[in-house]
Amino acid sequence: MNHHALVPLGLVLVTGFLVPWLVVRARWAQQVPRLALAVWAACGAVFTVATALLPAQLVLTSESSHRLTDMVLTLRLPSPERLFALEGRELLAFAIALTVVSLPGVAFLRRLARARRVRLRHAGVLRLVGRYDPDLRATVLDDDRPAVYCLPGRSRRVVVSSGAVHTLTPAQLAAALAHERAHIAGRHHLLVAAAESFSAVFPRLPLARHGGTSVPLLLEMTADDRALRRCTRDALATALYALASGRAPRSAFAAGGPSAALRMRRILTPYSAGHPVLRGLFTITSAALAMTPLIIACCSFPG
Incomplete structure (x- = not known):
């Protein structure tokens, strides 16, 4: 084992265990959901790369581990000549690193393809039983139950049930439609697929477990915030209730769903004193400072 293993080991512990523990308990995460989403995404990327590099740092010499690190960070495959010249341990470490980096990406693409097939089938049904309303710029579906949802991706469309049209006031309906269009504009389905695929690859990891449940809720809150640029808090909150x-x-x-009560309370409750962005940045900085002793220890060794 060479001393350079301290940094990826520290990154694995900080991003995989410490930061998720801090973020799920932080009030600022729901007040500034976009910052929290950025933290989850960054932790997922850093954890994946650090996990890919850790085996190499444990078994390879400093020179060999540096070469592998450069290849992983620059996404550059070795030349055929260099690949055949690799020793057994180097080849094994390279294969492990390539596998760890590739697994979340492959799972992400498979989940995207599966979700796209489901959406295309549902879009085909909507073309048969729904009708497009140019005033709402949405597809109206005959159903007495109030519902508003969107299909993201290439088959993107907003769907409104006839029950929602009859139940909601014009202001409430406009708020619900703005919420759904925020999901489409933000391509939120990509982040959901990324969180789900990461959870599938690392199911027992706190980062994956907490991120898999937090990301969809944070995306709903992000869409709420964007909708509030076009509607009042009362209109959106009462629409969520309905x-x-x-x-x-x-x-x-869906505009409603199981998180509606929590989001209604968030929409109607003003932020408490203080700056949630600053508190979020403080949390991130505190987690980063946990890495400082490992970096100092690593750099204090020659080679």
Whole structure:
């Protein structure tokens, strides 16, 4: 084992265990959901790369581990000549690193393809039984239950049930539609697929477990914030209340759903004193400072 293993080991512990523990308990995460989403995404990327590099740092010499680190960080494959010249341990470490980096990406692409097939099938059904309303710029589906949802991706569209049209006021309906269009504009289905695929690859990891449940909720809150640029807090909150029991098909975003009560309370409750962005940055900085002793120890060794 060479001393350079301290840094990836520290990154694995900080991003995989410490930061998730801090973020799920932080109030600022729900006040500034986009910052929290950035933290989850950054932790996932850093954890994956650090996990890929850790075996190499444990078994290879400093010179060999540096070469492998450069290849992983620059996504550059070795030349055929260099590949055949690798020793057994180097070849094994390279294969492990390549596998660890590739697994989340492969799972992400498979999940995207599966969700796209589901959305295309549902879009085909909507073309048969729904009708497009140019005033709402949405597809209206005959159903007495109030529901508003969207299908993201290439088959993107917003769907409104006839029950929602009859139940919601014009202001409430506009707020619900703005929420769904925020999901489409933000391509939130990509982040959901990334969180789900990461959880599938690392199911027992706190980062994956907490991120898999936090990311969808944070995306709903992000869409709420964007909708509030076009509507009042009362209109959006009462729309969520009316749509709380509504259901949406798989791979779709619903304006209501099980998180409606929590989001209503967030929308109607002003931020407490203090600056949530600063508190979030303080949490991130504190986690980064946990790495300082390992970096100092690593750099204090020659080679």
